[in-house]
Amino acid sequence: MKDIKREIALHSFYDRTGIANYLEKQASKGWLLDEMSDLVWRFKRIVPCDLRFAVTYFPGTSELEDKPAERELAFQDLCEHAGWKHAASNSQMKIFYTELDDPTPIDTDAAIEVEQIHSSMKRGLLRVNTLFIVAGVVELALFGMRMSTHPLGFLISNLSLAGVLCVIMMVIAGAADLMCYFRWLKKARTAAELDGSFVETKGPRGIWLSLTCLLLASASLLAPYVEGSTILGALAVALVVAVFAVILFQGESILRKLGVPAKTRFVTLLVAGAAFGVFTGTPIMHVIATEASNFEQTREPAEYYVHGEIVLAAYDDELPLKIEDLIETDYDDYSYQVRSVKSSAAVEQFDAIQSPRWDAIEEPYMEYTITEAKIPALTDTLKAITMESFVENYLSMPPSYEEPTEAVAIDPSAWQADAAYQIYLEGEPRMNFLLHYGNRIVNIGFPDEWILDDAQKATVGKKLSTCPIA
Amino acid sequence: MPREKFKTLTEQMFYVLLCLSAECYGMDILDKVPAMTEGRVKVGSGTLYNLLEQFLEAEMIRETKVEGRKRSYIITDKGREMLQEECERIKAQLKDYAAIYGEGGRK
Numbered sequence: 001m002k003d004i005k006r007e008i009a010l011h012s013f014y015d016r017t018g019i020a021n022y023l024e025k026q027a028s029k030g031w032l033l034d035e036m037s038d039l040v041w042r043f044k045r046i047v048p049c050d051l052r053f054a055v056t057y058f059p060g061t062s063e064l065e066d067k068p069a070e071r072e073l074a075f076q077d078l079c080e081h082a083g084w085k086h087a088a089s090n091s092q093m094k095i096f097y098t099e100l101d102d103p104t105p106i107d108t109d110a111a112i113e114v115e116q117i118h119s120s121m122k123r124g125l126l127r128v129n130t131l132f133i134v135a136g137v138v139e140l141a142l143f144g145m146r147m148s149t150h151p152l153g154f155l156i157s158n159l160s161l162a163g164v165l166c167v168i169m170m171v172i173a174g175a176a177d178l179m180c181y182f183r184w185l186k187k188a189r190t191a192a193e194l195d196g197s198f199v200e201t202k203g204p205r206g207i208w209l210s211l212t213c214l215l216l217a218s219a220s221l222l223a224p225y226v227e228g229s230t231i232l233g234a235l236a237v238a239l240v241v242a243v244f245a246v247i248l249f250q251g252e253s254i255l256r257k258l259g260v261p262a263k264t265r266f267v268t269l270l271v272a273g274a275a276f277g278v279f280t281g282t283p284i285m286h287v288i289a290t291e292a293s294n295f296e297q298t299r300e301p302a303e304y305y306v307h308g309e310i311v312l313a314a315y316d317d318e319l320p321l322k323i324e325d326l327i328e329t330d331y332d333d334y335s336y337q338v339r340s341v342k343s344s345a346a347v348e349q350f351d352a353i354q355s356p357r358w359d360a361i362e363e364p365y366m367e368y369t370i371t372e373a374k375i376p377a378l379t380d381t382l383k384a385i386t387m388e389s390f391v392e393n394y395l396s397m398p399p400s401y402e403e404p405t406e407a408v409a410i411d412p413s414a415w416q417a418d419a420a421y422q423i424y425l426e427g428e429p430r431m432n433f434l435l436h437y438g439n440r441i442v443n444i445g446f447p448d449e450w451i452l453d454d455a456q457k458a459t460v461g462k463k464l465s466t467c468p469i470a
Numbered sequence: 471m472p473r474e475k476f477k478t479l480t481e482q483m484f485y486v487l488l489c490l491s492a493e494c495y496g497m498d499i500l501d502k503v504p505a506m507t508e509g510r511v512k513v514g515s516g517t518l519y520n521l522l523e524q525f526l527e528a529e530m531i532r533e534t535k536v537e538g539r540k541r542s543y544i545i546t547d548k549g550r551e552m553l554q555e556e557c558e559r560i561k562a563q564l565k566d567y568a569a570i571y572g573e574g575g576r577k
Contacts, residue, residue, distance in 0.1 A: 056516045070539060073539055074496075074519075074539045074540075074541070075515075075516070075519050077497070077539055077540075078496060078497060078500065078515040078516075078518060078519050079515040079516065081497045081500055081515065082500050082514070082515040084515065104500075104504075104512040104513070104514055104515075105514045106514045106515050106516040106517075107514050107516045107517055108482060108512060108513055108514035108517045109480060109482055109514070109517045109520075109521075112517055112520045112521070113516070113517070116516075116520065196480070
């Protein structure tokens with residue numbers, strides 16, 4: 001049977017009522033708190049007994065001191081004289097216990113106690129919430145960078161969406177705790193002033209509500225799209241975050257045991273907060289980039305063929321639109337390839353190409369990408385993103401650097417579209433089109449020699465505006 | 471509007487100051503106050519520590535001896551004055567009470 005157990009500290013710093021109640025329950029089960037940090041409480045095994053706990057706050061404690069000051073020890077002496085034994089301390093919080101049935105409480109003046117809690121909170125809150133804010137800002141900055149450089153890759157990745165949600169909820173959780181605290185403080189000050197009573201503290205409902213929302217939202221985002229690589233990526237991210245969280249919150253206690261001076265520990269803690277954001281953000285970004293760019297290679301080529309000295313693949317995937325739907329052709333050696341299918345809670349994308357073999361390069365080809373906003377509010381953003389890449393990614397053969405490529409609005413009616421755009425290079429139209437169908441955007445390209453007629457445009461519109469994507 | 475500090479004394483403040491009419495260690499006050507009041511008033515060790523700090527800062531008491539971590543205190547003239555004011559206030563309250571309910575508390 002183990003004699004030591006460790007638990008994650010789940011109570012708010014100021015929740016002296018909840019903490020005392022919890023420790024009394026633990027004592028009745030045979031566990032006595034003997035060490036505590038911001039993140040972890042350590043319990044040692046005792047004979048189960050009925051103890052009374054008191055949580056009190058000593059604002060005079062400084063993290064910059066290596067050992068308790070004389071004042072602190074004098075305070076503890078007073079408490080011990082009254083029958084209270086010191087169990088553990090964490091910065092300004094001190095926990096005592098007694099076996100007496102009817103002990104005089106350590107704090108008997110509500111007004112003084114409330115101000116002691118508030119003075120301590122100003123220092124404790126500052127530390128913990130600063131870490132949350134610093135880490136959260138760094139994380140959001142990293143996500144912002146990714147969003148600005150690869151907006152579609154960001155939106156199409158469940159991990160990135162869940163990551164942003166996690167960070168936002170982390171900040172909300174910290175803010176919710178603050179709100180709960182200040183609401184209690186106002187009530188407690190009023191009650192202490194009016195009738196000298198102490199308003200008991202309640203558990204951190206705001207935090208748990210936020211964390212529950214976080215878990216449900218992340219699970220709902222990820223669950224329908226779970227693939228092997230995503231699970232591995234998510235586990236890797238969770239492991240990195242957990243390791244850094246432990247190092248961060250246990251860091252002070254670890255450094256103290258190593259004999260690092262107090263001021264160095266304090267500075268290290270602040271720097272660690274920023275590093276926490278960067279070093280958890282970096283692997284998260286890497287996994288997101290990897291996840292967003294990978295296409296699960298479950299589709300094997302139908303066959304391989306040799307052209308000259310090169311081995312090439314030919315595919316036989318199901319495509320919603322084929323060249324045969326538009327023209328009659330005798331060529332029957334086409335490769336039908338689905339290049340990628342990506343899906344997140346926000347965006348879906350399908351990318352395909354039908355191409356002749358290299359020994360029949362004169363035969364027409366066709367390639368298209370269908371992008372759809374699953375959240376209607378994202379439609380305009382998606383249109384802007386796809387328009388930008390429509391112009392920037394057009395590759396003319398041969399490449400032309402004389403004039404920039406531009407997208408020109410054309411008559412969408414033949415395409416049965418809401419809007420249509422065509423690439424123009426050096427003033428000449430190219431057979432590359434961007435079509436809007438509600439919240440669906442289709443980018444389709446043909447050889448420049450193939451001038452589509454209205455019937456063909458209508459077939460393109462009919463097939464690609466409604467086909468399923470994922 | 472919050473009460474001005476020490477404008478009126480709580481029972482605990484009153485009896486701590488009363489104990490310090492003679493030189494006394496902080497720890498001893500924890501035992502003296504319930505003894506003096508037959509258990510009616512008790513001062514928590516944390517509250518006592520804070521009150522002693524506040525009285526020192528307000529110059530209502532002063533330190534007389536330091537032996538390791540044990541410190542003894544005694545009330546100052548200012549503290550005695552505030553104690554006297556509080557006593558007068560309580561007497562005034564008693565008088566007002568007696569005017570309504572009589573000396574014995576029964577009308």
